[in-house]
Every structure is written in structure tokens, then in C-alpha cells.
Amino acid sequence: MAFTIFFFVAWFILALFAVIRKKLSLIENTFVFMVILVININWAWIIIEEMNVVKLTTEGMDYTAFLLSRSIIIPMILVIQLNLIYKLNTVFVFTVSLIILLLLTFLSTFFHVTDYIKWNLGYDALYYIFLHVISYYSLQLFRKTANNEVNYS
Amino acid sequence: MNLWESFDKNEISIIIMIAIAYAVIFLLPKKFTADITLLFLLFGFTIGVLHDFTIGGGLIDFYRLNNSHSYEIFDFLYYLLFAPFSYLFIYFYEVFRIHKITFIWYIIAWALIGVGMQSLFIWMDIIHFQNGYELHFSFPVFLMTQTITALYYEIVSSRFKVFKE
Numbered sequence: 323m324a325f326t327i328f329f330f331v332a333w334f335i336l337a338l339f340a341v342i343r344k345k346l347s348l349i350e351n352t353f354v355f356m357v358i359l360v361i362n363i364n365w366a367w368i369i370i371e372e373m374n375v376v377k378l379t380t381e382g383m384d385y386t387a388f389l390l391s392r393s394i395i396i397p398m399i400l401v402i403q404l405n406l407i408y409k410l411n412t413v414f415v416f417t418v419s420l421i422i423l424l425l426l427t428f429l430s431t432f433f434h435v436t437d438y439i440k441w442n443l444g445y446d447a448l449y450y451i452f453l454h455v456i457s458y459y460s461l462q463l464f465r466k467t468a469n470n471e472v473n474y475s
Numbered sequence: 476m477n478l479w480e481s482f483d484k485n486e487i488s489i490i491i492m493i494a495i496a497y498a499v500i501f502l503l504p505k506k507f508t509a510d511i512t513l514l515f516l517l518f519g520f521t522i523g524v525l526h527d528f529t530i531g532g533g534l535i536d537f538y539r540l541n542n543s544h545s546y547e548i549f550d551f552l553y554y555l556l557f558a559p560f561s562y563l564f565i566y567f568y569e570v571f572r573i574h575k576i577t578f579i580w581y582i583i584a585w586a587l588i589g590v591g592m593q594s595l596f597i598w599m600d601i602i603h604f605q606n607g608y609e610l611h612f613s614f615p616v617f618l619m620t621q622t623i624t625a626l627y628y629e630i631v632s633s634r635f636k637v638f639k640e
Contacts, residue, residue, distance in 0.1 A: 380534060
């Protein structure tokens with residue numbers, strides 16, 4: 323069941339991204355996506371394999387659901403919210419994005435894709451807030467790099 | 476998480492290769508704007524991380540990096556090697572003015588270079604294959620990633636200013 327749900331969510335998030343009016347350019351979206359993806363992959367590895375505070379499933383299909391969440395759903399939600407905060411209320415977009423991420427994390431534990439050992443949803447919430455901040459500042463960094471180039475030349 | 480399990484052949488090899496790869500980028504004439512350079516350096520790095528943590532770890536676990544299963548600082552440095560790989564790929568894509576016909580040969584050549592680099596990494600004890608993984612499996616992986624990189628670069632270069640003035 324976890325695979326079907328997470329596959330649908332991944333598809334839905336990508337479809338949503340395809341149809342929304344984007345405030346970021348293609349290269350800005352790609353840059354933010356890759357920054358969040360790299361951080362999220364490393365974070366997942368550290369809390370699961372290094373700190374052993376979260377236990378990951380050993381069942382193939384559930385593991386695929388985890389990969390979809392880690393590598394597509396979470397980074398794409400961060401990219402979409404960044405596109406939306408430039409045309410909607412920032413606090414509203416941030417809150418909805420955080421609630422969706424926590425809901426998906428809850429589903430992941432509900433279906434035992436991941437199981438908390440010495441971990442809770444509060445820590446995940448803090449991590450997701452951190453990701454929102456990083457997404458914003460990585461975009462600023464990228465824009466600054468592009469602007470410096472223009473000023474320089 | 477360790478800095479390193481033991482400091483020997485693989486660690487020294489990574490340091491030397493990092494130095495060479497980034498020196499080459501630094502010494503080559505600057506062709507691209509700063510944001511495009513940053514974008515494609517991150518592109519290579521991300522592809523390295525994504526593949527390694529997807530097929531090289533977790534449930535699939537086709538290979539082990541360096542001396543231990545746990546995360547070492549030299550694992551991270553190894554991923555940094557993928558950044559120049561991607562940059563040089565688009566750099567020579569422009570140098571050789573790759574077009575529709577040469578596209579195919581260019582991708583095949585880079586996929587072979589990728590497999591060659593990986594056999595070098597095996598010899599240097601940086602990568603250790605396990606669970607039935609064999610070197611030639613990497614050829615389709617490189618074919619796919621290089622094709623995606625080239626197609627993405629085609630889209631980016633058609634829509635954005637990619638060259639320095």
C-alpha cells in the first residue's frame with residue numbers, strides 16, 4: 323500500500339509542478355532541487371545508517387516508496403513552495419508545505435516504511451523548517467552568482 | 476561516521492585526483508557564465524550522490540566506498556570528483572561543437588571514459604563491488620546519465636545565456 327500511495331504522491335507533485343505558473347527559471351528550479359536532494363539524501367543516510375535513530379524497512383516495495391519520498395517528493399515539495407511564496411502569502415505557503423511534509427512522514431511511519439527508534443515527528447518538523455530556509459537561501463546564492471556575472475562583465 | 480578508517484592508497488588517490496580534476500577546471504579557459512558553471516558542477520555532484528546512495532547503499536548496496544560501510548570524509552571527497560566530470564562533459568561538448576550526429580558518439584565516448592574511471596577506482600581500492608554487481612553494469616548507468624546531462628544542457632543553452640562575454 324505504501325508504494326502505491328507514495329507513487330501517486332510523487333506523480334501528483336510532479337504533475338502539479340508541471341502545471342503551476344513558475345516564478346523561478348528552469349535553472350533556478352534545478353539548482354534548488356539538487357541542493358535539497360543532496361542534503362536530504364545525506365540526512366536520511368545519517369539518521370538511518372549512522373545514528374540508527376530511525377529504522378528503515380527491508381521490504382522491497384516499501385523501500386521503493388522510501389526512495390520516491392527521499393529523492394522526488396520531498397525535494398519537489400520544497401521547489402514548489404519556493405515558486406509559490408513569490409505569489410501567495412509566505413506564511414500560508416510555508417505552513418501548508420510543512421503540514422504536507424509531516425503528513426507524508428506520518429504515513430511513512432504508519433506503513434512501517436520507516437520506524438522511529440529514538441526519534442519523533444518534532445525532530446522531523448525542525449529538519450523540514452531547516453530545509454525551507456536552505457531552499458530560500460540557495461536560490462538567493464544562485465541569483466547572486468548570476469548577477470555578479472552580469473555586473474562583472 | 477569517521478573521518479577515515481585508515482589512511483592508505485585509496486585516500487591518497489582521491490586527494491591526487493581531486494587536485495588534478497579541479498586544477499584542470501581552473502586552468503582551462505573560462506567558457507561559461509558563473510551560474511552555469513555552478514549549476515553543472517552541482518549537477519555532476521548530485522548524480523554521484525544520488526546513484527551512490529540509491530544503488531551503492533541501503534537495501535540494494537551494490538558497492539562499498541573506501542574502507543568501511545560507514546560514512547567517511549573521503550566518501551564525500553569522492554563525490555566531489557563527479558562535479559568536474561559533469562563540467563568537463565559540457566565543456567568539451569562545446570569545444571567539439573557536438574551536433575545531432577556526433578551526439579551519439581560523444582555520449583558513447585564519455586560512457587566508456589566513465590567505465591574506465593570506475594575500473595581505475597577499483598584498482599585504487601576506492602570502490603569495492605558486492606552483491607553480484609559487475610563493472611559492465613555501469614556502462615548503461617553512464618549512458619543514461621550522460622544522455623540526460625547532454626539533453627538538459629541542450630535545453631539550458633537554448634533558453635539561457637551560457638557563455639561568458
